Amino acid sequence: MLSYPTYFEFYPRKLMTLTFIIKNDEVLLGMKNRGIGKGKWNGFGGKKEPNETIFDAAKREVKEECGLDAISMKKIGFIDFEYVGSNEIMEGHIYLCDKFEGDIVESDEMAPIKWFKIDEFPLDNMWVDHKLWFPMVLKKIPFRAHFKYLDDDTILDSTIKLLSILKKTKEIWVNVIVKKDNQILTTNNLEEPKIFKSHQKVTKGESLENAALRYLKSNYEITTKEVQKMAVIDVELTDTPSIKEIHMFVMDVSKLKHFTPINDYRWIDINNIQFFADKKLLSTLLMMKPFKAYFLIDNDDILCSKYYKN
Numbered sequence: 001m002l003s004y005p006t007y008f009e010f011y012p013r014k015l016m017t018l019t020f021i022i023k024n025d026e027v028l029l030g031m032k033n034r035g036i037g038k039g040k041w042n043g044f045g046g047k048k049e050p051n052e053t054i055f056d057a058a059k060r061e062v063k064e065e066c067g068l069d070a071i072s073m074k075k076i077g078f079i080d081f082e083y084v085g086s087n088e089i090m091e092g093h094i095y096l097c098d099k100f101e102g103d104i105v106e107s108d109e110m111a112p113i114k115w116f117k118i119d120e121f122p123l124d125n126m127w128v129d130h131k132l133w134f135p136m137v138l139k140k141i142p143f144r145a146h147f148k149y150l151d152d153d154t155i156l157d158s159t160i161k162l163l164s165i166l167k168k169t170k171e172i173w174v175n176v177i178v179k180k181d182n183q184i185l186t187t188n189n190l191e192e193p194k195i196f197k198s199h200q201k202v203t204k205g206e207s208l209e210n211a212a213l214r215y216l217k218s219n220y221e222i223t224t225k226e227v228q229k230m231a232v233i234d235v236e237l238t239d240t241p242s243i244k245e246i247h248m249f250v251m252d253v254s255k256l257k258h259f260t261p262i263n264d265y266r267w268i269d270i271n272n273i274q275f276f277a278d279k280k281l282l283s284t285l286l287m288m289k290p291f292k293a294y295f296l297i298d299n300d301d302i303l304c305s306k307y308y309k310n
């Protein structure tokens with residue numbers, strides 16, 4: 001369901017490379033001392049020059065910026081960087097290099113240069129987009145992304161599309177949010193983004209409404225025969241071969257005479273909820289206007305979320 005934006009397709013493009021050199025569980029990064037991204041840790045790369053291929057530009061930039069000769073480089077991603085106020089797209093070609101030779105040499109442009117353990121990555125001192133796509137580099141999942149920047153630290157919009165050639169299968173699930181006035185019912189052990197885990201698989205031939213009622217009955221003592229469908233959410237986990245299509249229902253029990261949760265549930269004020277997948281999801285659901293959404297999740301981190309009117 002995720003659609004890649006196309007409005008900038010005809011903007012002129014400046015081609016750039018960015019290469020990450022990886023050795024076991026470490027990545028080589030340099031501190032940029034001038035130009036775009038000054039003061040940030042980054043991989044090695046820069047603008048393509050006329051009369052060279054993008055691959056040759058990537059190899060040249062690695063040599064110029066850290067002194068190493070890249071022996072094996074694999075293209076892992078394409079990123080369109082758009083800046084508000086500019087009609088030029090910076091088209092970044094992202095490479096992964098896991099074979100290299102030579103010695104590290106710092107330069108005026110890049111110093112210091114250091115190996116970082118993957119779990120000690122200086123993400124707070126890198127481009128803000130990196131934390132959204134670096135999981136794909138580490139897992140070697142090809143991707144295409146678009147980031148619309150307001151300024152160097154603020155992303156207004158982002159899209160990340162996985163480019164696997166294998167088509168992911170769809171699994172159909174339902175989930176029901178039970179609400180009463182300004183509260184929703186939750187189990188005591190909900191953790192972010194648990195909303196995508198506690199749901200009910202729809203069985204073959206079963207209607208979505210039936211599955212939602214079955215979900216309700218297995219968790220609450222409830223007599224209703226009506227649930228209201230609010231959203232369809234596609235949830236893609238970076239490293240599973242399926243996409244979960246979750247049909248979200250909302251059940252308002254404010255006016256029900258008989259309603260008892262049968263498990264370990266409690267009412268929680270909407271404003272105090274920390275655990276929902278992202279802040280916008282719950283508020284959009286409770287506006288009671290149907291919508292569609294897409295989430296790309298790596299472990300429990302949301303890398304990309306999109307909302308569409310139904």
Ligand SMILES: Nc1ncnc2c1[nH]c(=O)n2[C@H]1C[C@H](O)[C@@H](COP(=O)(O)OP(=O)(O)OP(=O)(O)O)O1
Nearest residue numbers: 016017018035036037044045046047081090092127
């Ligand atoms: N958000 C964003 N905008 C622009 N560039 C980047 C990002 N995130 C990034 O990671 N990058 C990368 C892409 C390139 O590798 C560098 C920028 O290249 P630059 O240093 O300007 O290119 P050079 O050709 O080396 O420049 P000079 O030598 O002319 O200074 O950041």
